[in-house]
Amino acid sequence: MKATALAGSNIAFVKYWGALDPEAHLPLNNSISLTLDQANTLVTIEFSPHIGHDVVELEGRMAEGRVRARVVRFLDELRRLGGSGDHARVASKSTFPVATGLASSASLFAAMAVAGLAALGLAPSEREVTTIARLGSGSAARSVCGGWVEWVAGGRHEDSYAYTLRPADWWPLRDIIVIVSEAPKESPSLAGHAAARSSPCFLGRLARAHQHLALVRTAVLTRDLEALGTVGEEEALLLHAVTMTADPPALYWLPATVAVMRQVWQWRREGLPVYFTLDAGANVHVFTTPEHTPQIATSLCAIEGVQRTLVCQPGGAPVPGDVHLF
C-alpha cells in the first residue's frame, strides 16, 4: 500500500490558459509540451487503515490551507477509484524551486497519480492516468507522458487526455531554465485561469493557440527549431499579455526576466538558434541546440538578477521509485 514515483515537469509551447471547467481542469484549447529530465518531483504515498488523517508533507514541510486541501481532494479521487476508505501519508521532494512558475504542480500531481494508483493496486492505461492526473492540475496530464506531448482538450473528463507525439529521444534540444526568482509566485495558476476571460486579449490568444497547434505539431515532427521557437515565444508573450490585462491583473516579470528575453533576441540577431518561453512566472526557459548550450548557459548566468540555470533535456514518462521518502 506504499509506492513512490518520479515525474518530470514540462514546458508548454502551446499553452493552457483559461478553463472550460476549472474544477475538472478542462482546458479551452489543446496544448503541446516537452517533458523535462532534470526538473523532477519524487512522491511517496501510503494508504493505510492505521493512519488517522491525511498527512501531506511537501518539500519537507507540512502542507496547510489551500495547498493541503488540493492534495486531499486528489487523494479523495484516488480513494474513490480504488474503493478505499483509508487515509494517506504523502511526501514530495523536487529538484527545482516549486510554485515559481516552473510547473511544479505538473510533476507533483503526475507523480502522485502514478504512485497513488500503484499504492492502491490499480493499473489503468496511460491515457486514463493522464485524465486522473489532470484532476490534480491540468498540466499534470502532460507530465504523465514522456517526450513531446499533446493534451487533447476534449470537453468532458474522459476525453481530456494527453499522449506522446514523439518520445524523448526524438530531438535532442536543450531547455536552459533560467532561475531569476525562487520566491513562490503571488498569483497561483488557478486564479489566473479564472481571471483570464476578463482580459481583452483573451479571445485573440485563444484563436492563436488553435492556429499554433498545427504549427507546433509540424515543428516537432520535422525538428524545426525556428518554427517551434517562434511559436513558443509568441505563446509566452500572449499568455503574459492576458495576465497583465486581466481583472485582477498579474505581472510576473522581474527586471531579469526582461533582460533574458532581450538577450535572446540579441543572440538571434547575431545568428544563434535560441528562443525563450515562459509559463506563469518570472523564470525563463531558453531553448537551443546541444552544441550552443554551454556557451549560452554561461552567458545567461552573467546577466544581472540571474541566480542560476538548470539545463534540461527531453525527459521520459514517470518511473516507479524503489527508495521511498518515508
Ligand code: DP6
Ligand atoms: C502557464 O496546470 O498549473 O503553465 O490546472 O489550475 O493546476 P491548474 O493550472 P496549471 O496551468 C498551467 C499554465 C501554464 C501553461 C501550461 O503549462 O500549459
